[in-house]
Amino acid sequence: xxxxxxxxxxxxxxxxxxxxxxxxxxxxxxxxxxxxxxxxxxxxxxxxxxxxxxxxxxxxxxxxxxxxxxxxxxxxxxxxxxxxxxxxxxxxxxxxxxxxxxxxxxxxxxxxxxxxxxxxxxxxxxxxxxxxxxxxxxxxxxxxxxxxxxxxxxxxxxxxxxxxxxxxxxxxxxxxxxxxxxxxxxxxxxxxxxxxxxxxxxxxxxxxxxxxxxxxxxxxxxxxxxxxxxxxxxxxxxxxxxxxxxxxxxxxxxxxxxxxxxxxxxxxxxxxxxxxxxxxxxxxxxxxxxxxxxxxxxxxxxxxxxxxxxxxxxxxxxxxx
Numbered sequence: 001x002x003x004x005x006x007x008x009x010x011x012x013x014x015x016x017x018x019x020x021x022x023x024x025x026x027x028x029x030x031x032x033x034x035x036x037x038x039x040x041x042x043x044x045x046x047x048x049x050x051x052x053x054x055x056x057x058x059x060x061x062x063x064x065x066x067x068x069x070x071x072x073x074x075x076x077x078x079x080x081x082x083x084x085x086x087x088x089x090x091x092x093x094x095x096x097x098x099x100x101x102x103x104x105x106x107x108x109x110x111x112x113x114x115x116x117x118x119x120x121x122x123x124x125x126x127x128x129x130x131x132x133x134x135x136x137x138x139x140x141x142x143x144x145x146x147x148x149x150x151x152x153x154x155x156x157x158x159x160x161x162x163x164x165x166x167x168x169x170x171x172x173x174x175x176x177x178x179x180x181x182x183x184x185x186x187x188x189x190x191x192x193x194x195x196x197x198x199x200x201x202x203x204x205x206x207x208x209x210x211x212x213x214x215x216x217x218x219x220x221x222x223x224x225x226x227x228x229x230x231x232x233x234x235x236x237x238x239x240x241x242x243x244x245x246x247x248x249x250x251x252x253x254x255x256x257x258x259x260x261x262x263x264x265x266x267x268x269x270x271x272x273x274x275x276x277x278x279x280x281x282x283x284x285x286x287x288x289x290x291x292x293x294x295x296x297x298x299x300x301x302x303x304x305x306x307x308x309x310x311x312x313x314x315x316x317x318x319x320x321x
Contacts, residue, residue, distance in 0.1 A: 004147070008050035009059075009092055011129030011148030016051060023050045027133055048133050055151070059095070063087040072111045077118060086122030087114070093121040093163050096152035106174065116173050116204075120166040127163070129154050173204040181211040182293075188236040188285060190293030192218045193252065193260055195284025195300050197293030199239050213243040218252045224282025234285050241297065257281050264297045265307055 004013045008023060016022060027046045052060065067074050067083040077083040094104060107117045125131060129147075132154060148154040155163075180198035183189060190197045191212075201211035214237035238246065242260045249255035261281060284291070284300055294300055 005049045005051045006129055006147035007053035007056055008130040009056040009088075009128050010053060010095075010151040011154040012053055012151055013147040014051045014053050016049075021051050023052070024048070025050060025130060025133070048130075050130055056092075059091045060084075060088060063091055066108060066114070070111055070114055073114045073118070076115055083118075085125070086118040089124055089127060090117045090121040092127050092152075093124050094167070096127060096155055096160070097163055097167055099167070107170070113174055117170055120170045121163070124163060124166075127152075127155065127159070169204075173202060176203050178202055179206075181206050183212050183237045184210070184215075187215065188234065188293075190284050191239040191242050191297070192216060192234065192236045192285040193223070193238060193242040193245070193257055193283045194264070194297035195287075195291075195294040196239050196297045197295065211240075212237040213240060214238055216246075216252060218283070218285055220283070220286040222253055223257065223286040224254075224280075236285060239297070252283075254281070257283055261298055261301075261303065261306070265303050 003016055005016055005022065006012065007014050008025070024047050027048060028043065063084050066087050067080055073087075074080055074083040077086055090107070091104075094107065099107075106113070108114055178200050179202075180200050182198050183191070191199075199211040205211055215235050216238055217233050217235050219233055238252075241263060242256070245260035245263065246252045246256040248259050258281070281301060284294065287300060291300070
């Protein structure tokens, strides 16, 4: 087979010199637009031939390298496959916006910036030309030629406005500085477990999902509370470290406290020493009412004896965030 097919990403026409490079995609139907402005979907299965142009292949190869070089980003995005797609979408969006090489360098300079970029720009899968044809042929595109006049020429003005807004939001996030945030109002003023009174995060993180996790319900009686402390359930929030510990342990309890404490002082819990448990530990929410929050995690406890015990047993202490 010879001829011309559009690049599945940027949309430009590409001469087909090797039939094996063709990627067939199945469309399930197309939209019909009426004179009165109404639309309807018509079932109409059809296959369309796409290829990848050399410039988009270079961006794909760059996405593969970035996914391989940033395992933390790959892990956060769920899988290598999805990471490559999200990074590809980000690269495509940046090029469509005519971002200069220095802008690419800034966006992909750290794991944190890459994650922010893939969350803001990586979700724009419809930046790809093939999205106009698969899984449905869009009505407003049916009168156009089956490829774009120039790279990303298929993108509407409205879509470019959306991409620009997300890029501006990304740059604003890159320029912002971390701040200390207290728990949400209305509950205990510290982390239920470690008692820390503030969590350091970017303002954009606080705005979108919050620096704190929860709310959670905890039973002081199962977290080391003394007889003088109320056994009623307490509702409050966890810092990110204690949430990870509770998820690893399966519940907010003694096991979660062990993991959080050992993580804070710089030791892993797998295992500590045989089946021995840490004794004499209590969560901050198990302390008497009115106890002020901690400046540092677990500072309501003396962790020095534990550090010494770990050191005697040959455990390497290296702070884990």
